[in-house]
Amino acid sequence: MTTTQDNPRLPIHAATGTELTAKSWQTEAPLRMLMNNLDPENAERPEDLVVYGGTGKAARSWEAYDALVRTLRDLEDDETMLVQSGKPVGVFKTNKWAPRVLIANSNLVGDWANWEEFRRLEELGLTMYGQMTAGSWIYIGTQGILQGTFETFAAVADKRFNGTLAGTITLTAGLGGMGGAQPLAVTMNDGVAICVDVDQSRITRRIEHRYLDVQADDLDHALELAVAARDERRGLSIGLLGNAAEIFPRLLEMKAPIDVVTDQTSAHDPLSYLPVGVAFEEWHEAAERDPAGFTKDAQASMAAHVRAMVEFQDAGAEVFDYGNSIRDEARKGGYDRAFEFPGFVPAYIRPLFCEGKGPFRWAALSGDPADIAATDKAILELFPDNERLHKWIGMAQERVHYQGLPARICWLGYGERHLAGLKFNEMVKNGELKAPIVIGRDHLDCGSVASPYRETEAMLDGSDAIADWPLLNAMTATASGATWVSLHHGGGVGMGRSIHSGQVCVADGTELAAAKIESVLTNDPGMGVIRHVDAGYDRAAEIAAERGVRIPMQEG
Amino acid sequence: MTTTQDNPRLPIHAATGTELTAKSWQTEAPLRMLMNNLDPENAERPEDLVVYGGTGKAARSWEAYDALVRTLRDLEDDETMLVQSGKPVGVFKTNKWAPRVLIANSNLVGDWANWEEFRRLEELGLTMYGQMTAGSWIYIGTQGILQGTFETFAAVADKRFNGTLAGTITLTAGLGGMGGAQPLAVTMNDGVAICVDVDQSRITRRIEHRYLDVQADDLDHALELAVAARDERRGLSIGLLGNAAEIFPRLLEMKAPIDVVTDQTSAHDPLSYLPVGVAFEEWHEAAERDPAGFTKDAQASMAAHVRAMVEFQDAGAEVFDYGNSIRDEARKGGYDRAFEFPGFVPAYIRPLFCEGKGPFRWAALSGDPADIAATDKAILELFPDNERLHKWIGMAQERVHYQGLPARICWLGYGERHLAGLKFNEMVKNGELKAPIVIGRDHLDCGSVASPYRETEAMLDGSDAIADWPLLNAMTATASGATWVSLHHGGGVGMGRSIHSGQVCVADGTELAAAKIESVLTNDPGMGVIRHVDAGYDRAAEIAAERGVRIPMQEG
Ligand SMILES: NC(=O)c1ccc[n+]([C@@H]2O[C@H](COP(=O)([O-])OP(=O)(O)OC[C@H]3O[C@@H](n4cnc5c(N)ncnc54)[C@H](O)[C@@H]3O)[C@@H](O)[C@H]2O)c1
Ligand SMILES: NC(=O)c1ccc[n+]([C@@H]2O[C@H](COP(=O)([O-])OP(=O)(O)OC[C@H]3O[C@@H](n4cnc5c(N)ncnc54)[C@H](O)[C@@H]3O)[C@@H](O)[C@H]2O)c1
Structure with missing residues (x-):
């Protein structure tokens, strides 16, 4: 393993500006x-x-x-x-x-x-x-994750809630690298999110980065904040410290008015999912000491977690797997109704x-x-009637911090993408842009x-x-x-x-x-x-x- | 399943001549x-x-x-x-x-x-x-198989026998669709081949099609014919009715002067390999009645078959697997030295x-x-020093019967193939060929x-x-x-x-x-x-x- 110190190539930054370091833009790119x-x-x-x-x-x-x-x-x-x-x-x-x-x-x-x-x-x-x-x-950095998550929640809104999450409460868990985009994606769709994580540092980081709005003191407080915001049709994201395998069943028992349920804990790797009964501080030591036993415990907790998700669905909520294999782990944990809610791709x-x-x-x-x-502006002019696109670009301009070369993501379909590409090419030709676009x-x-x-x-x-x-x-x-x-x-x-x-x-x-x-x-x-x-x-x-x-x- | 009778598309023959049935030669082809x-x-x-x-x-x-x-x-x-x-x-x-x-x-x-x-x-x-x-x-029909087999035996000759199989005896088994090319490929390299098959009809067919020269009455006769031809450095291929799992060990025991050993029985599918002890007439019935038992018997026979091959190698012969997985089946049959001879690709x-x-x-x-x-002629002129190529083209012209559109195969390398392609294109342009070439x-x-x-x-x-x-x-x-x-x-x-x-x-x-x-x-x-x-x-x-x-x- 090379360290930053002894590698003269580091840090690496792409060249910027209009001077070529290769023979043409086709290879410079x-x-x-x-x-x-x-x-x-x-x-x-x-x-x-x-x-x-x-x-x-x-x-x-x-x-x-x-x-x-x-x-x-x-x-x-x-x-x-x-x-x-x-x-x-x-x-x-x-x-x-x-x-x-x-x-x-x-x-x-x-x-x-x-x-x-x-x-x-x-x-x-x-x-x-x-x-x-x-x-x-x-x-292009976390912008890609944020927009995909925004798009997924927008699709949920389209399917069940007339195109907006305003007036709804979403329950999810996992505020990690991927999952941390969930609270912002929900509020971008004007909804309320309760986001459970066992790790205080993850909650703190998401608040610092403005992906998460507030942290609740406890379960009742979270629900109180959520209901108040929902009733005002105001977007709000709420972090809640706790284990999803306990919190989800308790909310179900309380008949909490949850409209959407999903999860982005790292379920795909059972050693990265904290089972009920293991203290947060002992997590890694416990996983290393007895990986097989830990896996069994994690799968049992996931079974309880997923059972609550299925029963929320029984009660009328919109429930989906967010690409982390939690259904299959819950099945291995002995819960046989795990596959009753769909994955996010077929669903939305x-x-x-x-x-x-x-x-x-x-x-x-x-x-x-x-x-x-300039390209943002061009895209908005090119597709004046695409409301979701306009909303996304507006929010991205406000919220997305560029990482490395400035970039933009937005979902476009057949018959649209080439129009955007041709427009950008024209703007390069006309000098409206300083350099080519990839x-x-x-x-x-x-x-x-x-x-x-x-x-x-x-x-x-x-x-x-x-x-x-x-x-x-x-x-x-x-x-x-x-x-x-x-x-x-x-x-x-x-x-x-x-x-x-x-x-x-x-x-x-x-x-x-x-x-x-x-x-x-x-x-x-x-x-x-x-x-x-x-x-x-x-x-x-x-x-x-x-x-x-x-x-x-x-x-x- | 459609039969020839009720399918008006059949028989299918490609258009020939210079009249296009599509919009250009690039799609006609x-x-x-x-x-x-x-x-x-x-x-x-x-x-x-x-x-x-x-x-x-x-x-x-x-x-x-x-x-x-x-x-x-x-x-x-x-x-x-x-x-x-x-x-x-x-x-x-x-x-x-x-x-x-x-x-x-x-x-x-x-x-x-x-x-x-x-x-x-x-x-x-x-x-x-x-x-x-x-x-x-x-x-392009069986020409492809024949030439690949010819090339393989030529590589064996190059590696061990100064570029010719003249004066050597090859022992193999399997005269089926693929394996039937072996006797001709050996004689094209001026060698002698003893080819064992349990199925008389396969031997007969190969003789009819001039892929195989003669059939021996029994083992001693086969060896007699082989040694005589070898001593005259004359190419000869000899069919021998029998089971390879019995014949190979017997020849080994007799210290028969075998120089090259391989096999092309259908070993990749154990139900297609006849075990010792099962009569030829009962083959398919026995395989169907008890596939698992038949597989075990076949693998035991393949173990005996491959043991003889390994021991021929011990005795100095050139031995190789010809892409039919017989080594792995013999291993499953309990013979642990099966992988001591190589597959044909790494070897030649x-x-x-x-x-x-x-x-x-x-x-x-x-x-x-x-x-x-005309292309044969052009290829020979293009590569005047490639002896193996000249030999192959000469023999192909004599022996290969075209199937469908006339075609030719020959192995060419980096720096050669494009010369052949450019030459053919020029000949099409100049009218030396009647129509384009694929x-x-x-x-x-x-x-x-x-x-x-x-x-x-x-x-x-x-x-x-x-x-x-x-x-x-x-x-x-x-x-x-x-x-x-x-x-x-x-x-x-x-x-x-x-x-x-x-x-x-x-x-x-x-x-x-x-x-x-x-x-x-x-x-x-x-x-x-x-x-x-x-x-x-x-x-x-x-x-x-x-x-x-x-x-x-x-x-x-
Ligand atoms: N939807 C997609 O397209 C997509 C794409 C990539 C990855 N994923 C999957 O999403 C999952 C999350 O990815 P990530 O990068 O955010 O992972 P991560 O490891 O960064 O974060 C997982 C979070 O879950 C928390 N957690 C673990 N056990 C918990 C429990 N019992 N209760 C509450 N919180 C718990 C952890 O503290 C951590 O903060 C992974 O399984 C990943 O494979 C999905
Ligand atoms: N080298 C390559 O590039 C290559 C390419 C394709 C296929 N193969 C393999 O070569 C093998 C032969 O292919 P094929 O198309 O000739 O098969 P095939 O089924 O047409 O012929 C196999 C022959 O083996 C005979 N046979 C079976 N058991 C025997 C035994 N115990 N003793 C003697 N003869 C016996 C059969 O009677 C038959 O004639 C297959 O396993 C095939 O997968 C190799």
Whole structure:
């Protein structure tokens, strides 16, 4: 392990401004974004090349990082660099339509696609974990998490509460890295949130960062604050210290007027979930002393926790799993109704996927926040009737603190994304922006993932495990002119559980860039539409018919 | 199941001649090759869309086939059709450098990558098995098998016998679909082969088809014939009726002068291997009656069979596994030295892979054998010093009967393939050929497969299971201008065991085709060179240095 002290490369900051450090903007862009991923404002452990998500890295080793930088600085606009799990392994002459960088991270043959083999290969220096946007150089900090959570709660509001959470109370737990976005996402939707965590320091930090409004003294106080705010249809987020496996059942017993229930404790790893009966201070010692016994206790607590969630649902609340596998752990803990509430993707996100919507994002290579302000304005003018978008951009401008290169995220669908891209390209050309813009997205998108416990859980036709789609997605992005394309295994759900792809385009103001952007930003969300048409979703079929997406099986 | 009678599409023959049935040669080519795969001369069961390899299909269903044909007939030269497991799922506007067809077949997320889930999805109509060249429309009949087997035995000759099998005796078993190529491949290398099979009809058929020369009356007769031919350094192949698990040990006991030992019985499926003690006539009934007991008996026989192979190796013979998993079955049968001889890829093929060599192939869209004769001539002139190539082409012209569109296979390496492609393109342009040529390859190639039991068995650095390479390969072919690109799971070794990709280019005589061919046929074998440089093979490093393949980690 390298420390910050003895590594002369650190701290890493991407170049800003208009002076090129590579041969063109098409290669300057991946270079700056690689470095931006490792900026101390973005990376969790830059000294280990780790960007986010436990061990999600931007490069395999420092030698590989150096070679990536060296190669990108020198790469021509008709050459392509190949990256195998964070290490450059080749440079080929291609053509001006080809991507400048092709990336495959963490992929293993099926029978070997497990953590044990991965760790073995990682120790041999043969692979690295790429997560989703870490190894594909398009991470933009916590803004991505916040907006996804905002979008999910907005979808809850749309489905059950006429488009707003005003006048409702949400109960959840977990105020960690991901889960800490929940209180702000609820109040951005004008709702009230009670957020339970066993760790006082997490509550304190969220209040300091203005993600959480207040802390309640105890359960009764929390409920009092919540009801008062709800009755005034005022947004408010309330932290409550305690164990969810105790608090959730007590609130149920009290017949507390809870409208929405979810959870973002780290349930996916039972050692990271505190069971009832273990003191907070003894947590890590207890988990280390007897991992098997601790796991059993944690699963028993999760069973009580999830039982309360199911019974809130019985009582009429909107309940969902937020991608942390708590249902399966509760099932292992002996509770057999655990899977009676859905995961968040089938419940709220899939209808958006049917429209080709997903976490579209862009960053200003100039490093100048004024460039993002200008794109914000352009986006609002481009989609004057999209209320949710207007609301999000307004709040983001107010609340989001930039990390590294200024960036923006917002969900756009098929028929929308390319308009945004073309507009940005025009603004670069006209000098309205100081430097080019990179336009990418998370791998968690409408047509780019196969992940049966998350993005493709419970597909209408049972096609959850079919992995052809992300592979076609990567090839389509490559064929359409993306500047870099990536294909990863594992991501947020781990080894053996997902395959997903990503793409990034560079709006450098040229006509070629415009042609590429139009093609990529049409075909990429187009994959989301056809994937969901194929699975039998009516909404996707409507979108395809309205917006002219060709479905060969329905022609002729 | 559709029968030939009630399916008006059958029999399917590709169009021949110069009249287009699609909008250009770039789309005519995949259309003709799809149909050619289903020509009764190529397909094992055209009425079920099965081309070869058990269940390897060209299209998922007849409705999917119709939609593929309809879409290809109408596709423009800046459009791309997406195929998901044998069914067209979309058509996108791309550009003239993009492939016309992108294919992903049989891919599943790791934890679901098993036969059970695959069959479930197949029954739901959601996937199909694509094998290697079945679902990617570049199967050319048994010529591919024959040449691969010839190449393997030539590599054995190179390694141990100064480049010829003259004066040596090879012992093998299995004269089935694949294994039947062995006797001819040995005699093409001027050697003597004794080929054991329990099934008289297989021996008879191979003699009829001139793949096998004679049948011996019994063991002593076989040995007598073999020694006589060997002493005259005359090629001869000898069929011998019997069970390999008895014959191999007897020959060992007799101290028979065997130089090379291998096997191509269907050991990968124990019910397809006849155990000692079961009469040939009772085989299928016995296997059905008690599959578990039959499997145990078969594995015990395979243990005896493999023990003899290992002891032949102890005695100095060259022994190898020919990709049928017999070592693992013998191990299960209780023989613990089974893995003492290597698989054929690490033993003979990998040195070729290090040079970027692999099963390069092409077909004449005109349907005219004269076009292949002209390309044969051109290839011989292009590589005047490649003796093995000259030998192979001469023998192929004499022995290979075309199936469907006339085609040729021969192994070419990095720095060679693009020369052949450019030459063919020029010949199309000049009118020396009647119609365009398609140029493709098997998925079993130097840089296009991850398959720890076959193509990537025992890699020097332990990277057998790393699957980044075939994904990079498919993206590179897409970026370089291939006309169609495919990414498959399973292939010859089955679910969970491999990921592999393929590409096909079309030499239509245009300048754009020349540019694409040069790029694809350089970068595609280039992947083989860099994959093996990365794994630490000296021969690959030599080739990279000699022929100028860039290795970023070694620069700067
Ligand atoms: N929805 C998505 O798209 C998505 C994406 C990534 C991760 N996740 C999952 O969300 C979960 C949370 O992620 P994170 O980054 O916030 O994790 P984290 O480890 O940073 O935070 C988890 C929090 O849960 C608290 N906690 C543990 N046991 C508790 C208990 N019994 N009662 C109350 N609080 C308890 C901890 O004190 C901690 O603050 C993980 O399981 C992660 O895999 C979901
Ligand atoms: N090397 C490669 O690249 C490669 C490629 C594909 C398949 N394979 C493997 O090669 C094997 C053979 O393939 P095939 O298509 O020829 O199979 P096949 O089923 O057509 O032929 C197998 C033959 O073995 C004979 N046989 C069975 N038990 C025997 C015994 N005890 N003694 C003697 N003969 C016996 C059968 O009678 C039959 O003729 C398979 O396991 C296949 O998976 C290898």
